[in-house]
Amino acid sequence: MKIVSYAAALGLAVASCSLAVSAAEITGAGATFPFPIYARWAEAYNKETSNRLNYQSIGSSGGIRQIRAKTVDFGATDAPLKAAELEKDGLVQFPVVMGGVVAVYNVQGVPAGQMKLTGEVLADIFNGKISKWNDAKIAQLNQGAALPDAAITPVYRSDGSGTTSVFTTYLAQVSEGWKSGPGVGASVQWPVGQGGKGNEGVAALVQQVPNSIGYVEYAYAKQNSIPFTQLQNKNGKFVSPEAKTFQAAAASADWKSAPGFGISLTNQPGDEAWPITAPTFILVHKAPEKPEQVAEALKFFDWTFEKGDQMAAELDYVALPAQVKDLVRASWKADIKDKSGQPLFKK
Known part of the structure; x- marks a missing residue:
């Protein structure tokens, strides 16, 4: 299973240079959504530079807590912070890579990729309003499919999660019942179902529980089949998640429209647009207590911008457009300073 192998690789990246006196160690924590690509990048970066990344895949809420507490060099979140939050905490926010959130299912007799749902039906399933797979609304969308007369088990994130924030943002956009009910957030009161910790936990539960449906980052679904x-x-x-549909969703995005690049790519127009597309974000302090550590973190992310696109594509993420990378680098120079007021990013 590739998720396990990449987790192991990240561990090896941390361990392999424990004897290298001059090697830098960067610490980060947060979103599980980008963990597979962070692990892949960390392995390649370690081989090239001997520097290592210690990243804790603990969920976006945990990453925000840790960067606020200044216990890591960077935090990672799929739910971007608002301008007031960034200002209050003295943080700079920037995107790194894009991906998609997908609905995954375990229904015998319905082949992979053949289940069709609308956003409203998906919201009704997670709201408990549609409780059986052969419900008329699902059957209407999947004529000819062998839908079982079986209870649906929704599976959701039990931890505070940027993936949940992205997913519930979409559900609220397409369903008034969801908007006025559970609503939007990194953690909401789920009306029905079972909870799993992290994308990993949701993916595992859906695989284990017959007639279940959950939501995970696309790479977790694809790599675990x-x-x-x-x-x-x-x-x-009706569209399927893949690189071109994620790119279609981001095609007309105005990255300058929100502080900290905090735009939403859910429910975007376009015939090919995947409706639950999202960038994932990094948080660092504007005036860090350990500037040399944050400088190393920025070097790592600059390296990923230069050399990480193909690795991202291999894991079914979508790289940022070149012009967005340039905007991000400009924000590093303008906003992240050492104790003397000089930019930490020197390139």
Whole structure:
């Protein structure tokens, strides 16, 4: 299972240079959504530079708590912080890579990728309003499919999660019942179902529980061969998650429109747009207590911008457009300073 192998690789990246006196060690924590690509990048970066990344995949809420507590060099979140939060905590926020959140299912007799759902039906499932797989609304979308007369078990994130924030943002955009009910957040009151910790936990539960449905980052679904649904997008087209549909969702995004690049890519227009596309973000302090550590973190992310695109594609993430990378680098120079007021990013 690739997720396990990449986790192991990250551990090796940390351990392999324990004797290298001059090697830098960067610490980060947060979102599970990008963990597979962070692990892959960490392994390659360690081989090239001997520097190591120690990243804790603990969920976006945990990453935000740790960067606020100044216990890590960077925090990672899939739910971008608002301008007021960034200002209050003295943080700079920037995107690193994009991916998609997908609905995964375990329904015998329905082949992978053949299940079709609308956003409203998906919201009704997680709201407990649709409780059986052969419900008329699901059957109407999947004519000819052998849908069982079986109870649906929704699976959700039990921890504070940027993936949950992205998913519930989408559900609130397409369903008034969801918007006025559970609502949007990194953690919400789920009406029905079972909880799993992290993308890993949700993926494992869906694989184990017959007739279940959950939501995970696309790489977790693909690498673990978990069937995922098609979704109807804003233009009324049923699409499958893949690089071109994530890119279509980001095609018209205005990255300058929100402080800290905190834009949403959910429910974007376009015939090919995947409706639950999202960037993932990094948080660092504007005036860090350990500037040399944050400088090393910025070197790592600059390296990923230069050399990490193919690795991202191999793990089914989508690299940022070149012009967005340039905007991010400019923000590093303008906003992240050492104790003398000089930019930490020197390039």
